[in-house]
Amino acid sequence: MARNDLAIAIIGGGIGGLSAALSLVRAGFDAHVYEQAPELREVGAGIVVSPNATRILDRLGLGAALAQSSVRPLAWHERRWDDGRTLLRVPLAEAAVAAFGFPYYQCHRADVQTILAQALPQRLHLGHRLIGLEERGDRVEARFDNGTRVAADLVVGADGIHSTVRGTLFGPDSPRFTGCVAYRGLVPAERVQDLNLEITMQRWMGPSKHFVHYYVQGGRLLNFVCLVEQDTWTSESWTERGDVAEARAAYQGWHPQVRAILDAQREIFVWALLDRAPLPRWSVGRVTLLGDACHPMLPFMAQGAAQAIEDGATLAAILARDGTQVPAALQAYEAARLPRTARIQALATASKTRFHLRDGPAQQERDAQMASDAADWSLNQSAWIYGHDAGAV
Numbered sequence: 001m002a003r004n005d006l007a008i009a010i011i012g013g014g015i016g017g018l019s020a021a022l023s024l025v026r027a028g029f030d031a032h033v034y035e036q037a038p039e040l041r042e043v044g045a046g047i048v049v050s051p052n053a054t055r056i057l058d059r060l061g062l063g064a065a066l067a068q069s070s071v072r073p074l075a076w077h078e079r080r081w082d083d084g085r086t087l088l089r090v091p092l093a094e095a096a097v098a099a100f101g102f103p104y105y106q107c108h109r110a111d112v113q114t115i116l117a118q119a120l121p122q123r124l125h126l127g128h129r130l131i132g133l134e135e136r137g138d139r140v141e142a143r144f145d146n147g148t149r150v151a152a153d154l155v156v157g158a159d160g161i162h163s164t165v166r167g168t169l170f171g172p173d174s175p176r177f178t179g180c181v182a183y184r185g186l187v188p189a190e191r192v193q194d195l196n197l198e199i200t201m202q203r204w205m206g207p208s209k210h211f212v213h214y215y216v217q218g219g220r221l222l223n224f225v226c227l228v229e230q231d232t233w234t235s236e237s238w239t240e241r242g243d244v245a246e247a248r249a250a251y252q253g254w255h256p257q258v259r260a261i262l263d264a265q266r267e268i269f270v271w272a273l274l275d276r277a278p279l280p281r282w283s284v285g286r287v288t289l290l291g292d293a294c295h296p297m298l299p300f301m302a303q304g305a306a307q308a309i310e311d312g313a314t315l316a317a318i319l320a321r322d323g324t325q326v327p328a329a330l331q332a333y334e335a336a337r338l339p340r341t342a343r344i345q346a347l348a349t350a351s352k353t354r355f356h357l358r359d360g361p362a363q364q365e366r367d368a369q370m371a372s373d374a375a376d377w378s379l380n381q382s383a384w385i386y387g388h389d390a391g392a393v
Helices: 015-026 051-059 063-069 094-100 109-118 164-170 189-195 244-250 256-263 304-322 326-355 361-374 379-386
Strands: 007-011 030-034 046-049 075-080 086-091 105-108 130-136 139-144 149-152 154-157 176-188 201-206 209-216 221-229 269-275 287-289
Touching: 007 015, 007 139, 007 149, 015 030, 015 051, 015 109, 015 304, 046 051, 046 109, 046 304, 051 063, 051 094, 051 304, 051 379, 063 105, 063 109, 086 094, 086 361, 094 379, 105 109, 105 209, 105 221, 130 164, 139 154, 154 164, 164 287, 176 189, 176 244, 176 326, 189 221, 189 256, 221 244, 221 256, 244 256, 287 326, 304 326
Parallel strands: 007 030, 007 154, 075 201, 154 287
Antiparallel strands: 046 105, 075 086, 130 139, 139 149, 176 221, 176 269, 201 209, 209 221
8 A cells, every 4th residue: 555645647658657667666666667569578688777776776675687697897998990009998897896885787778668667566557658737737638649547646748858848847849969860779799709808898999980898798798889970860760770770881981890889789779869958847736757757868878877866866756755745845846857868958959069079289288188188087086976865965
């Protein structure tokens, strides 16, 4: 039985929605997730679950399951695109645990989603596509395309960058194309074993593009991402199969290790990198937003999933404290989260320019600064991100 009478409907069964539901249920609330897909399928590829998120998942009892399916990288390794020269190398693994008390993981998105879903028996409802919301006094009715109607004390839109809930609250609009596309793939480790790759997160920076690779699923798969500047995006599909030859051509002249990883892959997916400007508000009455529905960000800070997990933890903590006044509690949630997520959004956007500098004075200044930082760089410089406890409000 719930610790109080609040019924909460979460729209969207991704990592943000599922983790929010679990945080809310563990806080004693009657939370249910409504996902439009008929089944949870393997989606996406690699993601980072940094200490600010692993502390929350560990608190929810998922630490062991997460550790079993993940990889703990030894270091970040920032490299130059052509000669492979190290620009910056920062220890992770034990260093992250020592600094923040929790590990830094590289994961497959589907593994994290599965761990969360399995922890929510009977509370995940598939095949529910939201078609409308109506606030009636102290209740909100959610209507779904299968004819289901659900009345809740509050509704959380965790339905991604194309959020139906967001459109209902603030009117229809379109996310903006950021001038980048991402080619992503997963290579079986045996295909690249001759490269003797370190268990690190490697980022190669070059003119108008960069390349990231790291192991996931206990080292069984190598995840890679090609982030390439492009003027337009005309496909109507959010994700689609890409042309491996096209991705290889984009990295012609790059270091042999980068080219070898691309040569080892037979299938690739491509999608546009979209974002939105930070919203001035997330909540209206008894309805609020979470994750990409309110703060979609470029992947260059590797914080998209972690910030969504933080949102759910903060929402649960504030409702546990102030849940008798739902609209006021949602305003407090928004006030606690919006400045932090907007700051990380801005840093992620700025990183695109920094990672993609053409060879020349600005690039040389960046490389020199990174080399200078390498002498005394520590994870403490990221403490405001990784040391944050979103459940302490």
